[in-house]
Amino acid sequence: MIKLHHLNQSRSKRIIWLLEELGLSYEMVPYQRDAVTFLAPPELKSVHPLGKSPVLEDGDLVLTESGAITEYLIETYGEGRLAPQRGTPEYAAYVQWIHFAESSAMLPMLLKMFLEKDGCETNFLAGYADKEMMSILSYLEQSLAGKKYLVAEQLSGADIMMSFMIEILYQKGVLPSFPNLARYEKQLLSHESYVRSNEIESGKR
Secondary structure (H helix, E strand, O other), X not given: OEEEEEEOOOOOHHHXXXXXXXXXXXXXXXXXXXXXXXXXXXXXXXXXXXXXXXXXXXXXXXXXXXXXXXXXXXXXHOOOOOOOOOOOHHHHHHHHHHHXXXXXXHHHHHHHHHHHHHOOOOOOHHHHHHHHHHHHHHHHHHHOOOOOOOOOOOOOHHHHHHHHHHHHHHHOOOHHHOHHHHHHHHHHHOOHHHHHHHHHHOOOO
16 A cells, blocks of 8 residues: 655645546555644654655655655556656656756745745845746746646646646746746646645645
């Protein structure tokens, strides 16, 4: 049985969607953030030394990092779904977007979130984060022009990885300024498994 150690309001939610999309049987072990610090509880360190989520258990395998978990689940259980064929240009683009979601895209967003939470004045970081965030958003907006999905006009693990960022942008009211991103957010919501993952994460299921 697959077991997902899931922290609320975290990138682990992508893995819930992926498991639901693949129709896999799994057990979800929920953890709640500290109401004051917003940090993960210490219990997660008994699962993995970093104490972060997601952590996936599949038999003897214990795997962290949502990108790695996404690639593993699709390659192991996807049966040709949610990823282009290996060796094609589409597959190379798919891998690029999976890594983009946790590297180039995530750093400026995290910087902005941390700066907002801290409330401090900075000499450099705030301006840098704003500039980098606008660059990322402009790149995504351009990349999604005339497209429903990031790769090969079909849902893939790349879209599932990107969903966490899109959801935060929606919550912050950013999407109306980027029509392609706004349309993309609605496209992701057209998948029942994505809506279901939101309900599972919020405890409505």
